[in-house]
Amino acid sequence: QSALTQPASVSGSPGQSITISCTGTSSDVGGHNFVSWYQQHPGKAPKLMMYDVTNRPSGVSNRFSGSKSGNTASLTISGLQTEDEADYYCSSYSSSSAFDRVFGTGTKVTVL
Amino acid sequence: EVQLVESGGGLVQPGGSLRLSCAASEFTFSDYWMSWVRQAPGKGLEWVANIKQGGIERYYLDSVTGRFTISRDDAKNSLYLQMNTLRAEDTAIYYCVRDFAVATSDLWGQGTLVTVSS
Numbered sequence: 727q728s729a730l731t732q733p734a735s736v737s738g739s740p741g742q743s744i745t746i747s748c749t750g751t752s753s754d755v756g757g758h759n760f761v762s763w764y765q766q767h768p769g770k771a772p773k774l775m776m777y778d779v780t781n782r783p784s785g786v787s788n789r790f791s792g793s794k795s796g797n798t799a800s801l802t803i804s805g806l807q808t809e810d811e812a813d814y815y816c817s818s819y820s821s822s823s824a825f826d827r828v829f830g831t832g833t834k835v836t837v838l
Numbered sequence: 839e840v841q842l843v844e845s846g847g848g849l850v851q852p853g854g855s856l857r858l859s860c861a862a863s864e865f866t867f868s869d870y871w872m873s874w875v876r877q878a879p880g881k882g883l884e885w886v887a888n889i890k891q892g893g894i895e896r897y898y899l900d901s902v903t904g905r906f907t908i909s910r911d912d913a914k915n916s917l918y919l920q921m922n923t924l925r926a927e928d929t930a931i932y933y934c935v936r937d938f939a940v941a942t943s944d945l946w947g948q949g950t951l952v953t954v955s956s
Binding site: 729758760762764771772773774777778783815817818819820826827828829830831832 | 873882883884885888897933939940941942943944946947948949
């Protein structure tokens with residue numbers, strides 16, 4: 727099982743926009759629109775922030791948006807706030823018979 | 839409150855067994871696929887297994903196939919993970935999660951720590 731590739735860290739100042747990439751293959755990210763994103767603060771359980779590439783769950787700020795091009799999905803955070811500092815993981819359904827979904831390597835977002 | 843609460847984690851020797859439980863509250867448990875996702879200390883997330891409504895279909899990560907068994911009791915609103923022949927690399931926080939869309943989890947428990955060590 728190969729994890730999806732994410733940058734180890736991304737940083738930005740309050741109010742700025744940042745984008746986190748998530749690169750997979752045609753068997754996962756590129757082959758389906760079942761890409762989701764999770765936010766995880768230290769010592770806490772992950773929280774769903776985006777699903778089916780572009781859909782925000784109820785209660786998630788519209789500062790978060792998702793997109794996909796080919797085998798790469800992206801999560802953009804606009805108007806960066808201090809509470810956005812956390813780890814972010816992408817996830818995608820995989821058509822491999824070996825497993826249901828694969829997660830990304832994770833990105834640490836730092837608000838400067 | 840809509841929630842998932844895991845229990846059953848702990849310290850176990852290599853080759854040993856543990857059974858994790860997850861109690862669901864305030865939603866119709868029987869309507870959902872359910873999964874277990876784990877996270878090794880300081881590492882990323884890894885899907886472990888899932889089970890369809892009614893327990894008809896079950897799927898596993900390759901590395902746990904034959905050692906772990908996922909099950910559910912819809913009458914008790916509970917999910918289980920029987921873990922046998924545990925290895926050091928199974929050490930992780932195990933999260934019980936609700937799958938509301940394909941390969942997507944919208945509700946997570948607080949997690950239970952499993953440590954495999956002699």
